[in-house]
């Protein structure tokens with residue numbers, strides 16, 4: 248079984264985000280990049296599938312130099328090999344463009360399973376896996392919390408509002424991982440050391456046969472402006488006897504917060 252995992256590098260969720268001067272991006276100086284948290288579930292599932300069924304796992308990521316450490320993290324966790332798609336033409340991509348690049352990297356690879364995170368933390372579009380499945384013309388299941396493979400058949404469990412849904416289909420297919428799919432393992436020291444020695448294959452747009460067709464003016468969505476949410480006002484502390492506090496609180500909830 249050959250398994251691809253699409254891994255996105257995202258700013259560390261602990262990072263204090265500020266907006267760059269052009270207001271089209273976040274300030275990237277000094278930002279540490281990590282594996283998008285939902286992709287950790289995808290990576291873990293790929294490793295588990297290989298442990299159970301044998302085969303090969305490949306992590307694929309589109310992005311700049313920040314991707315290298317993130318791909319090494321995938322390798323350290325136990326992914327067999329990594330592909331970094333890096334090209335100055337393939338920056339500032341919208342989800343459609345990202346999916347086109349991933350499709351080009353995946354389509355002739357003989358993959359049975361393609362695993363993604365359900366959203367790339369930071370961009371949060373939740374679009375890439377669905378577009379990718381469409382471009383590859385294969386089935387997709389989103390928000391997967393359990394995945395079973397039997398030969399060329401799969402059975403997946405999805406978490407939906409107030410219920411669980413069970414779906415079956417045939418491989419190859421794209422799955423996007425929801426929290427709860429598994430418990431991602433931490434990289435071991437041995438894994439980290441081995442990952443340092445592994446070579447990461449780097450491909451550009453030309454190697455993937457998409458030069459001039461993806462990114463730039465081919466994007467369908469372009470970020471025009473980013474702003475931070477307005478500062479939250481100071482909290483208000485109620486004092487005095489409890490009866491008076493409760494009365495004031497109810498008044499505030501009714502007249503200021505308008506929640507009752």
Ligand SMILES: Cc1cc2nc3c(=O)[nH]c(=O)nc-3n(C[C@H](O)[C@H](O)[C@H](O)COP(=O)(O)OP(=O)(O)OC[C@H]3O[C@@H](n4cnc5c(N)ncnc54)[C@H](O)[C@@H]3O)c2cc1C
Nearest residue numbers: 253309339341345363364366367370371372373374375470
């Ligand atoms: C500097 C910068 C510029 C941007 N410019 C634009 C822009 O011009 N237009 C626009 O619409 N958006 C832009 N974005 C936002 C965003 O990065 C893209 O829309 C992105 O391609 C989709 O990311 P997402 O996390 O929202 O995707 P989602 O659909 O939420 O991602 C779901 C899953 O798809 C896979 N995936 C997503 N991205 C990658 C990747 N790069 N490599 C491998 N797997 C991946 C992962 O498995 C991920 O968990 C920009 C972001 C940055 C940081």
